[in-house]
Amino acid sequence: MRSLADGQGSKTHTVGDVLDRYQREVSPQKRGKRWEIYRLELIGNKEIDGKPFRAIRLADLKVQHITAWRDARLREVSGASVSREMCLLSHALKVARDEWGWLITDPMKPVRRPPDSRPRARRISEAEVAAITAALGYQEGLPVALPKQRVAVAFLFAIETAMRSGEILGLTSQAVDLTARVAHLPLTKNGGARDVPLSSRAVELLQLLPAVEEGEPLFNLTNSSRDALYRVGRDRAAVGDVTFHDTRHEAITRLAKKIPVLDLARMTGHTNLNELMTYYNASAAEIARLLV
Structure with a gap:
């Protein structure tokens, strides 16, 4: 049975307190902790009614707040991404209710999950690449x-390698063998390690970066700063809805014309070729040009 004290934490704790404690105590037990921590930060920092979602007291948290957060995120990312974030938020609130006694009811239960949207097929043209990198001050x-x-260098590197933003920002000098042209990723989104072959252009891009202390990330950027700076540059370039993650679609589509599909799957970390296909967005005209 619940004690009379159950739920008292709702008066003193906020959504941010739930996300922070979950990040400290629960996320480290998971293989994908790096990605989960990044998502928790995105969830908490989203502004609702002029203030961060994380600032709302649990005692004041209503279904309307969560639906407003959901709808705001849907204007930025796909329904599938929002659904994953909702699953994470739901579990954090469940732990706060069942284990920490901070809540009595489940505020997520009545909230409808968004339907999975169609996979993005957004390509990035060379003109758009040039406009975005120029807007970011790269020459x-x-x-x-x-x-x-x-x-800008991370953006170009992503197009060369099909690596995710978090994988790129986590690279250190120890993880990259420029002679062998290989980047070692000790922990990826799928929970395992992966070695990514690097093109000569990818190596060239890494060599443009300023020197950092041994063991420090080569790009010296956080996910949040990368995201904010990229959005400013993209908007200044006036190229529409190009997201940083669209580089993975563009890279995989380009690489598919250079290397066999099994090598490509190994490079990108896909164990399911059907999932890899969602990132391959060549047009019929492009494929026709490959035919004799």
Whole structure:
């Protein structure tokens, strides 16, 4: 039975307290903790009615707050992404209710999950690449120093390698063998390690970055700063809805014309070729040009 004290934490704790404690105590037990911590930060920092979602007291948390958060996120990312974030938020609130006694009811229960949207098929043209990188202050052949310029290099590197943003930002000098042209990822989104072959252009891009202390991330950027700076550059470039993750679609579509599909799956970390296909977005005209 619940004690009379159950739910008292709702008067003193906020949504942010739930997310922070979950991040400290629950997320480290999971293989994908890096990605989960990033998602928890996105969830908490989303503004609802002029203030961060994380600032809402649990005692004041209503279905309307969660639906407003859901709808705000749907304007930024796909329904599938929002659904995954809702699953994470739901579990965090469940732990707060069942284990910490901070809640009595489940505020997520009445909230409808968004339907999975169709997979994105957004390609990035060379003109858009040039516009985005220029808006971020990157010029070919000139030194890279400012954070926004490192974001531009990360953007170009993503198109060369099909690596995710978090994988790129986690790279250190120990993880990259420039001679062998291989980047080692000790822990990926799928929970395992992966070695990513690097093109000569990818190596060239890494060599543009300013030197960092041994063991420190080569790009010296956080996920949140990368995201914010990229959005500013993209909007300034006026290229529409190009997301950073669209680089994975573009890279996989380009790489599919260069290497066999099994090698491509190994490079990108896909164990299911059907999942890999969702990132392959070549047009019929492009495929026709490959035919004799």
